[in-house]
Amino acid sequence: DGGITQSPKYLFRKEGQNVTLSCEQNLNHDAMYWYRQDPGQGLRLIYYSQIVNDFQKGDIAEGYSVSREKKESFPLTVTSAQKNPTAFYLCASSSQVNNEQFFGPGTRLTVL
């Protein structure tokens, strides 16, 4: 089955710890994205990557870092510099053809 996977589904961390969220896709999409969603809010773009070894900051990149070493993978690190990391994190990918984005199931991060 083609799709996007994110792991873990739920993640608990202590304040001050870095944590890395996984995102993998086998849709052969060039572009990948990370969004953050807070309760009752829309999606806010953290980082996106149009091609391997290249990525751009979104609207709320501070306190986050990413890498794109492989086309299939776009991990997100939430660093201790992120002031309010507790949120629902969504990864997505899209093709160059039509920009339709497909989302993974998300990771709920709770920082205690």
Added chain:
Amino acid sequence: RKEVEQDPGPFNVPEGATVAFNCTYSNSASQSFFWYRQDCRKEPKLLMSVYSSGNEDGRFTAQLNRASQYISLLIRDSKLSDSATYLCAVNSGGGFKTIFGAGTRLFVKA
């Protein structure tokens, strides 16, 4: 002004009703437009892309008005299962960056 704005919700409608959502965008160079559905505590799922000529998929109709810079989603014969949050999304005039609206919550009641 936000780049993409949606009708404030929630919309509460009875089964069988017709409901319409609007979404305005500020970037006149935007090229691609989408509607997504998001169930509670789940990921958004693509409902339909919006084409210049409008498009229909069963009970759902999407339209684009470039002159007034808005897109719309019409749901006919609402079902209980249509209850969800509907997000509009606009590709910001080229490239891959897409801006999402905050979403409109729909409750369909028996």
